[in-house]
Amino acid sequence: MPDQDVLLTASGIGKRFNALAVLSDVDFAVHDREAIGIVGPNGAGKTTLLNVLSGALAADAGRIVFRGDDVSRLDAAERCRRGIARSHQIPRPFAGMTVFENLLVGARTGAGEHGEAAYRRCIESLELCGMLPLANRRAETLGLLDRKRLELARALATDPVLLLLDEIGGGLTDAEAAELVGIIRVIYGRGIAVVWIEHIVHVLVQVVGRMVCMDAGRVIADGTPDAVLQDAAVIDAYLGSAHAHPDS
Amino acid sequence: MVLRWTGRSAAFATAIAAALVVLAVGPFVFAPGVTDRLTALFVYVILGAMWNALAGYGGLVSVGQQAFFGLGAFAAIRLSHAGVPVYPSLAVAALLVGLLALPLGEVMLRLRGGEFAIGMWVVAELAHLLVNLDPLINGETGTSLIALNAVTAPARRADTYWSALGGMVVLLGAMFLMLRGRVGASVQAIRDDEQAAASVGVRVLATKRVVFVLAALGCALAGALWLASAITFQPRAYFSVQWTAYMIFMTLVGGLGTFEGPVLGAVLFFVVETVFGAYGVWYLVGLGAAALLFALFVPAGLWGNAERRYALRMLPVGYHVALPASRQPGGG
Ligand SMILES: Nc1ncnc2c1ncn2[C@@H]1O[C@H](COP(=O)(O)OP(=O)(O)O)[C@@H](O)[C@H]1O
Ligand SMILES: [Mg+2]
Numbered sequence: 001m002p003d004q005d006v007l008l009t010a011s012g013i014g015k016r017f018n019a020l021a022v023l024s025d026v027d028f029a030v031h032d033r034e035a036i037g038i039v040g041p042n043g044a045g046k047t048t049l050l051n052v053l054s055g056a057l058a059a060d061a062g063r064i065v066f067r068g069d070d071v072s073r074l075d076a077a078e079r080c081r082r083g084i085a086r087s088h089q090i091p092r093p094f095a096g097m098t099v100f101e102n103l104l105v106g107a108r109t110g111a112g113e114h115g116e117a118a119y120r121r122c123i124e125s126l127e128l129c130g131m132l133p134l135a136n137r138r139a140e141t142l143g144l145l146d147r148k149r150l151e152l153a154r155a156l157a158t159d160p161v162l163l164l165l166d167e168i169g170g171g172l173t174d175a176e177a178a179e180l181v182g183i184i185r186v187i188y189g190r191g192i193a194v195v196w197i198e199h200i201v202h203v204l205v206q207v208v209g210r211m212v213c214m215d216a217g218r219v220i221a222d223g224t225p226d227a228v229l230q231d232a233a234v235i236d237a238y239l240g241s242a243h244a245h246p247d248s
Numbered sequence: 249m250v251l252r253w254t255g256r257s258a259a260f261a262t263a264i265a266a267a268l269v270v271l272a273v274g275p276f277v278f279a280p281g282v283t284d285r286l287t288a289l290f291v292y293v294i295l296g297a298m299w300n301a302l303a304g305y306g307g308l309v310s311v312g313q314q315a316f317f318g319l320g321a322f323a324a325i326r327l328s329h330a331g332v333p334v335y336p337s338l339a340v341a342a343l344l345v346g347l348l349a350l351p352l353g354e355v356m357l358r359l360r361g362g363e364f365a366i367g368m369w370v371v372a373e374l375a376h377l378l379v380n381l382d383p384l385i386n387g388e389t390g391t392s393l394i395a396l397n398a399v400t401a402p403a404r405r406a407d408t409y410w411s412a413l414g415g416m417v418v419l420l421g422a423m424f425l426m427l428r429g430r431v432g433a434s435v436q437a438i439r440d441d442e443q444a445a446a447s448v449g450v451r452v453l454a455t456k457r458v459v460f461v462l463a464a465l466g467c468a469l470a471g472a473l474w475l476a477s478a479i480t481f482q483p484r485a486y487f488s489v490q491w492t493a494y495m496i497f498m499t500l501v502g503g504l505g506t507f508e509g510p511v512l513g514a515v516l517f518f519v520v521e522t523v524f525g526a527y528g529v530w531y532l533v534g535l536g537a538a539a540l541l542f543a544l545f546v547p548a549g550l551w552g553n554a555e556r557r558y559a560l561r562m563l564p565v566g567y568h569v570a571l572p573a574s575r576q577p578g579g580g
Contacts, residue, residue, distance in 0.1 A: 056443060080449035092444035094437045096505065100250075100569050105437040108430055110449030119250045123569065135569040138556075158448050 005031045007067060007162055007193050008053070008084075014061030015048055015217075022048045024217045026062070030162060030195060035188050037204040037225065038197040040214035041238050046197045047089050049214070050164050053195075054086040055079040067161070080110045083161030087151035087168055089197075093139035099150060100126065100135040103157040110158025122157050129153040129183060145171065156187065163187060165196040169203055181206045201229065201239075213238055251568045252428075271413055275406035283409050287477050289518045290412035291470045294419055295491065296498030296510030296517070298466035301423055304505035305435045306459035307442060309361070311492050312368030313467045315375045318486035319345045320468025321475040322379045328395045329384060335411055338472040342415075346465030353460040357453060369489070376487035390482035393475055408476045415473055419466045420511075427507060431458060439505050490532075497539045503549030512551050 008030040015023040022045045030036060038046050051057040053064065055076035064072045071079055085106075094102045103122035107113050113121055126132040129149050134142070139150060148168045155163060169180055177200065184207050188194050198204045204211070204225075211228040213221040215237040221228045228234055275283050295317075302308045323341035328334055352371065359367045380387050396404055426432055434455045437445035446452050475481055498517045503509025520538075524531045546553055 054447060056447060076443075076446040077449050077451050080447060086447055088444065088447070092441045092447075094440035094444065096440050097433075097436055098566065101433065101436070101567055104567065105433045105445065105450060106448035108433055109451070112449075114430075123249070132569075132571065135571065154448060 007032050007034070009065045010049075010053060010062060011065075012062040013049070013052055013059050013064075015045075015052055015057065015059050022217050023052065023059070026214075026217070026219055028053075028212070028219065030193050033188075033191050033193055034210060035184075035194040035196070035208045037201075037208035037211045038195065038214060039199070039201060039204070039211065039228075039234075039238060040220075044214040044238075045217040046214055047166055048217075050086060050166050050195070050197065054084055054164055056086075077109070080106075080158055080160075081112065083159070084164065085110065085155035085158045085160035085162070086164040087148070087155050087166055089166040091144070091147035091151050093142065093147055093150050093154075095140035096138065098136050098138055099131060099142070099153075102139055102150060103154050106154050106158040110160075113159075121159065125153050125157045128156070128186060130179065145176070152183070160192055162193045162195070165194065165198075167197055167199065169198050169200050172200075177203050205229075249570055251570055252566075254568060268413075268417065272410075274413075275409050280402070280405055283405050284477065285518075285522065287405075287409045287412045287473070289514065290409075290416040291473050291477075292494070292498065292514040292518055293416050293511055294412075294466055294470040294473075295495045296502065296514040297420055297423060298463040298470070299492070299495035300499045300502075300504060300506075300510040301459050301466070302463040304499060304510075305427075305439045306456050306463075307438055308357075308456060308460065309365045310368040310463075311365050311489065312370070312372035313463065313495060314487050314489055314491040315368065315372035316345055316349070316464045316467035317471035317474070317491050318372070318379065318483065319348070319375055320471030321481055321486050322382075322385070322483075323468070324472040324475050325384070325391060325393060325481055326382075328393055334393065334395045334399075334476065335407060338411060338415075338469065338476060341472045342465050342469035345468030346461050349461045349464030350457075352464075353457050357456055357460060372487055372489070376483055379483050379487070385481070385483060388482060388484055390480060390485075392480045396476065396479055404476075408473065411476065412473045415469050419462075419469065422462070424507065426458070426462070431455060435459060436505075493532075493536070493539075497535050499549070500539050501542050501549055503552030503555070506549070506551045506555060509549045509551035513549070516550075 006029055010026065010028045013023050013026040014021070026049060028049070040046055048057065052059045055074060055078070059072070063070060066079070066082060066084060071082065094105065100122055103125055104118060107118040107121045111121060123132065126135055129152055131146070131149055131153050134146060142150060152165065152168055169177055172180060181203060184194060184196070188207065196204060196208060208225060211223065211225040212219055213228055213231070213234045220233045220237060221231040229239065274286060278286070299313060302310055320341050323344050324337050327337035327340055332340060356364060356367055356371070379385060385391055427435065434445065434450045437450055438452055438455055442452055471486060494517060498513035499510045501516055502511065502513025520535070524534065542549065548556060
């Protein structure tokens with residue numbers, strides 16, 4: 001793809017936790033209006049990569065360029081204001097606030113909107129995610145599935161250009177998974193680029209046009225979903241074990 | 249479609265306004281002893297609310313807020329010595345300490361959790377030592393707010409009472425407006441999950457700065473008001489860690505991270521002190537034990553507990569989305 005279509009480039013990303021190298025020399029690019037799926041075994045470094053892209057963790061090595069600016073040294077709040085939003089694999093709701101208030105924080109700070117415009121964005125986001133009936137519930141009273149949905153709705157309320165999703169589909173029934181696919185398609189249809197980490201490959205392939213497989217802190221395959229799923233290294237590192245433990 | 253006031257919160261606000269009107273005429277009605285005690289209560293409410301702002305909303309647990317309490321009193325002494333009229337000097341002292349908190353916050357807010365807590369205690373000890381270096385203070389012997397000697401006791405009592413009442417209303421009002429406004433949503437988000445707050449664009453450090461300065465200014469005003477009612481200034485009494493212990497008690501018992509909780513906690517503390525204060529050390533032991541028991545068994549505090557159980561929200565700092573009937577949970 002031509003360079004002007006590039007939304008985000010991460011190059012040479014390294015991240016260690018003490019002696020453990022969790023990301024080693026990872027190169028990763030997202031183009032405008034692209035939907036990418038990230039797969040890989042547990043502990044591969046997928047969440048860590050997302051933390052580094054969103055600014056929750058600072059990388060030890062490498063450079064991240066977003067819409068032409070080097071954002072490597074910006075913190076998570078600044079990156080969100082520039083259009084990078086994320087969900088958390090283990091949901092982190094604002095427990096003492098209502099669902100609506102959870103979104104309002106993001107609409108005000110992340111999207112920088114005020115008054116009625118911020119309210120409208122939150123309500124629209126809740127409606128899309130099917131959470132409007134829960135608007136006045138305190139977030140701490142939500143179950144796990146609703147907390148995951150809240151992660152999605154709250155990230156969306158920050159008006160992102162790039163949405164990073166971390167395992168929001170785990171534990172869903174087939175009908176719920178189909179609903180989630182519908183929601184992500186609407187988001188993607190609005191021109192928001194989506195990077196989606198998910199173990200449920202058959203759900204993922206309904207949305208993404210490109211797939212990346214990680215293992216042991218490295219990208220081991222990157223291409224069309226078909227090509228990646230037939231890649232020998234991917235079958236060896238991930239799909240083999242995923243078939244043995246379909247829910248891990 | 250999005251509501252801020254509910255019928256209940258409007259009734260609650262009306263009740264508060266009525267109570268304030270009654271309190272405002274206090275010095276004309278109450279016995280002198282009652283007026284003095286209520287002045288102390290207003291100072292306690294300020295202290296509880298400020299520690300709560302810091303710990304409950306900013307996630308900043310400090311065991312050194314007595315630094316600002318003592319500095320507020322000291323600044324009032326100095327200003328009054330320089331010829332500033334006594335009552336204005338109380339407010340100016342608080343503002344000066346608030347200004348001092350700006351650079352101090354730059355340093356202290358870089359510390360995390362326990363480091364910040366202990367760091368603030370070190371700051372309080374340092375402030376105490378530095379104040380003792382001022383010849384005007386006479387070391388631990390202390391000095392007094394001499395300018396107040398020119399005022400008759402009844403006038404002094406009433407003016408101090410009104411200053412404390414006014415200070416409490418202004419500080420709690422400022423905190424209410426802050427919580428209700430743009431910063432408020434950010435502050436509550438930080439209270440609940442700092443990392444998640446940053447992930448949706450909340451500038452965590454900048455928001456904490458606002459809270460740190462507000463708490464410093466509030467504690468300084470409390471110290472200056474305490475000076476106006478006690479008149480004497482002995483550094484050891486003002487820079488004592490016991491002030492922070494009181495703040496923690498009020499906040500934990502009332503409800504950390506709720507607006508109303510620390511006010512309730514201050515009233516309870518006031519009652520307990522009035523009844524048991526004469527028991528000296530045992531009274532302090534009892535306070536400590538009560539705070540511990542609350543932390544263990546009623547971690548949300550009295551107000552926090554009631555708020556959760558009955559979905560109470562007396563003050564309209566939140567938002568209520570009016571949903572069409574068909575969208576209500578269970579409505580179809
Ligand atoms: N904060 C942390 N401190 C230490 N080790 C961590 C931390 N976060 C993740 N790890 C380790 O890094 C590796 C990759 O984790 P993660 O990125 O969560 O993998 P994935 O999301 O692909 O399952 C794991 O071995 C994990 O234990
Ligand atoms: Mg993960």
